[in-house]
Amino acid sequence: MERLSHAINRRVDRGDWKSIRLSRNGPSISHLFFADDLVLFAEASMEQMLTIKATLDLFCECSGHKVSVSKTTIYFSKNCDVEERVALANCGGFELVDDLGMYLGVPLLHKRVTTATYRFLLDKIERRLSGWAARTLALAGRITLAKAVIQAIPNYVMQTAWLPKGVCDTIERMIRRFIWGGADGHRGVHLVRWEVLASNVKDGGVGLRHLHRHNEALIMKVGYRLITDTDKLWVQVLRHKYKWEGTLPSSIHRVGSSRLWQGVSQVWEEIRKGICWHIRDGWSTDFWWDCWLDDVGHLAPFSLNASASGGVKVAAMTNAAGQ
Known part of the structure; x- marks a missing residue:
């Protein structure tokens, strides 16, 4: 599977494979692998379908593996024309679906949750x-x-x-x-x-x-990882998609967000209360708007200075002795 990943990355680098972005400045995604399952992402066009088929055919020829067509489905975004969906699905030989159903026991949601x-x-x-x-x-x-x-x-x-x-x-x-x-x-x-x-x-x-409280605790763990695991792909995708601003924003509520993001926003205040700041050199912590002092909150309400608009770091407010 690593060989297939390398082949896809080469085509992406050459511009043959047009990966997708879930937000304007977010990371591009061309494929996701888990064990022997894979999810491919590309632009909805006949050119891209032929590129995908060529990549899979080359991998199968070199490795001896075969694509299980009966277990493969293709899903399109809502802004894709119906006739184009059918044509692309027929070209790939894959089953066209309106809902990806469940994966690893969890529904991949696309509709209103009830x-x-x-x-x-x-x-x-x-x-x-x-x-x-x-x-x-x-x-x-x-x-x-x-x-x-x-x-x-x-x-x-x-x-x-x-x-x-x-x-x-x-x-x-x-x-x-x-x-x-x-x-x-x-x-x-x-x-x-x-x-x-x-x-x-x-x-x-x-x-x-208490199951609801237990659910809250598990979602708080997801929120904590959104703060700390900034190098992870899923964290980068979510933070760019929902316009995460600053190290620890005061609110992450977004209208029309996913069910997971709604859950994190529900427990966000509790997450913020439990965060302990490590100032280190002070150049990554905003002096006025980050809650780096325990039991005080951000300092902006305590100042009438124009610098309270943000951008001033803790290190800039100390002398050479760190005082």
Whole structure:
């Protein structure tokens, strides 16, 4: 696969392969590889389709591999003409789709997200619960299964998706019904309030997660990586697409943003509160607008000086002794 990557990069460098950009100044993307799966990006034109076919044919001839046409689909942006889509799909011999569906168990979203979007999670949990005879298990066994199995099912999706709160609430209701022995439409007797049951063991609970809060924690991890992993391609794409300005902007809310970005913007204030600044030489930290002083926030509101407009670094406000 590395040889194929090199072949694509050579064509991109020569200008034969026209890669795409998700924003005007963002990085160009021509291909993404994961294990034996690959996603190719190019301009929607017959010339580019022929270039893609020539590249794949050369790779197959040299390596002995073959492209699985039955497992390959082609997706176009909305501004591409319908007749042109059909012509390009027929030229490549690939199936034309309007939705890329799911990849690695996560939906590649292109439409408005609702509770129905994540119905597959609820169905998966229901199938798992239907295979367990809840009434024949002891309470301790049901709690263990709920913690180790049921709550782990949405964990993978939560790492990169901001789930609707209704989905989290529905999963918690299913867990409650299972723990108290509910089955076949019958609701078991709830002996303890859910808030008590889900609290920490030291507080008298059993340590069940609040799924919405757990989702928030995982999305906060994504937000932290957006701040620190600036060399990663996905970080560069997102930061350019949503016009990330400064080291740590006060707000990243954008109208019409993706579900992931909406989630990060929802927990952004909590992320900012938990960030600890390392000033180092002081030339990368804005004196007025970066929150580099604990419990103070940015200093712009405390000054009437024209320099509060930004651009002044911490190092410029110190003497040779660093004071």
